[in-house]
Amino acid sequence: MKSALVTGANKGIGFEVARELARKGFYVYLGSRNLESGRSAVEKLKGEGINNVGTVQLDVADPESVFAARNTIGLKTGTLDVLVNNAGISGGLQQSALETPAEQFRTVFETNLFGVIGVTQAFMDLLKGSTAPRIVNVSTSMASLALAAELDNRNYPKRYAAYQSSKSALNMYTISLAYELRDTPFKVNAVCPGWTKTDFTGQQGTSTAEEAAQRIVKYALIDENGPTGKFFSEEYFPEPANCPW
Template sequence: MKNVLITGANKGIGFETARQLAQLGYYVFLGSRNRDKGEDAVQRLRGLGLANVEAVEIDVADMHSVMAARVALEARIDALDILINNAAIAGDQPQKISTGDIANLRNVFDTNYFGAIQVTQQFLPLLKKSRNPVILNVSSEVGSLSINTRPGRKDNWDNYNAYGSSKTALNAFTVTLANEFRNTNFRINSVTPGYTATDLNQFQGIKTVEEGARPIVRLATNSEDGPTMKFFGEDGEVAW
């Protein structure tokens, strides 16, 4: 049974991704900043008949918490097969980059960008013990420079400039890490769930969490010769 760690998995897309992967037979560690909320999420899944789930306390913005989570998993498993960096915050709004609060920008980056990097760095030793390790960074179209600069773009994402910038940076992390591991068995990609209704956007998204989790699960469970250093969504590859 392959082992999966999903950060921010006690609710929303992370929780639904955990549910779908557990149903497919993966052993899923649900990362949660709050231990009680993580345990509650696990109990909800076990209530659905899914015994192959376990909670892990991890605050991705706190290095001590990340290191403690690594130690906890090292005591439980020999290898980590899939890491899904899903934890993210939207930050306070509005977020116009010309007037936005710098402290808010730093806070968003601490979770969405630096958090993903330090989680990945800490869990790389366990991932390297997998025969086919996968790292997925959950990104967003809001972070796509190509979409943001295309002629005639009508999307108004001004309220998400801090969030979008952090996802652009996360995509850059995906590319640089995939380049570093390009001659190995690692598969490292970014994936966007699309505009999904969660508390991140006050449930204004047009997709359900079931729909939003699908491209994440599909990419996580790809064949061993699947793609790397790409950005994907529900309908296929997304332009950086």
């Protein structure tokens, strides 16, 4: 059975990604900062008859937690086929480029960028054991420099300087990672799940968590002819070639 790790999987989009991958036949590890929340999520899935799931305590902003999660999963399997870097934080609603303290930027980057880097590097040996490893970094259309550079763009009635900057940096990391792995079986892509109704958005949005998860899982399941080093935002740009970084 193939295996997958989804970070931030105890609720919201991450939970739905875990559910969808499990339905596709993967054994899914639900990474959760709070272990009890992770256990509750697993019990919910098992109550639906989905038994090929487990949880692991994983705070992506804590290197010791990441190391411990790698060891825990490594004792159970020598191979990881899919890594979905979903865990992320908004950093609050007041994010002025002029007034937001640098410390607030650091906090957001710690999870949204450095957390992804730490988890990816920690699990790389298990991913290399797969014949078709896939990494999906959950990004956002709000990270697009091309879109944000249109200063009167109606898609951005508000700007979130720390959050957008962290996800733009994540996009560049995605490209760099895909480049270094270009001659291997890896496929590495960034995916915007869309404006999704979850706790993260205050239950506002145009997509459900289930719809968002399907957009992400699609790129976790691509074959050897699929793209790598790309950004996809299907809610806003149905044609991938038109997705601006």
